[in-house]
Amino acid sequence: MRYMAKNIAVIGDSESIKGFCAIGLDIYPCDSGEECAHLLRRIADSDSYAVIFLTEELFGQVEKERSRYEERLTPAIIPIPGVKGNTGIGVKRLLSFVEQAVGSDIIFND
């Protein structure tokens, strides 16, 4: 097993993410989807981050960029709710994994 030391990045609107700065994560304030796409590509390709948290709002806007990193071990790109509240993208994403694997939604259809 090989080990690499990497950091955690948070991308989102500055209101949602400034708290993460205080606890020692790297933050990248960003407001538009286009800006976020560039930013994501830059920091994901730099290969110094193991996890990149994106606010849900931006997460939905950078689908194309995200798909480039799906097959790779790192970075893990994970949606988190911002100050504007929870849009349910995170759970929907899990659901889409189940659908991809099983062929239909068998767990969450309650």
Next chain:
Amino acid sequence: MAIMNVNPTRMQLSKLKKQLTTAVRGHKMLKDKRDELMRQFLDLVKEARQLRDKVESELASCNAHFVNASAVMSKQALDASLMSPKQQVTLEVGSHNIMSVETPVFTSSTRTSDEGDIFPYGFAFTSFELDDAVMSLQRLLPDLIKLAQLEKNCEMMSAEIEKTRRRVNSLEHVMIPRYRDTIKYISMKLEENDRSSRTRLMKVKDMLLDKAHNYSGH
């Protein structure tokens, strides 16, 4: 009935029989792999879902704390207090092999030895709401990292399951029936050739007997 484009010879027949056994064995193994992957995947997804629900609700309360803090403090003061972190979190990335799927394992470590040493500001000019907010976010961090790991695992496993499922289906519904049909076709063709040469021989024998002894077999 779909058969392959091959010559109906004994060589081909034995080759195809060998390929069929390999395909059947491969199919069985891939099916087992798929079932085991699926079992582990469903456990992972359930765990990830629970953790996500928890993290999302706690994150919402963290955000509420921050909103409260920003209500009591000026924006500049708030930013100044937060923007010079004392702590730096690094992740050790290892890998773990689940049924040939390489998945990441994250272990976190902090720059200073005391994990609780988080407040990057003096307490004199900040509100206690901010302390609450930072503290609850700090407590949430291990869960966030765990969630990231779980969801990445789910993502990678679902891709692998899809691939394996396709392979299993293509073996089960396309490759194996095609091998079976072709083998059947070749063996029938060979038997047919066999019968036709046998009747031809019998006919020739009759003709020879007839010629030599004026004697008919019937």
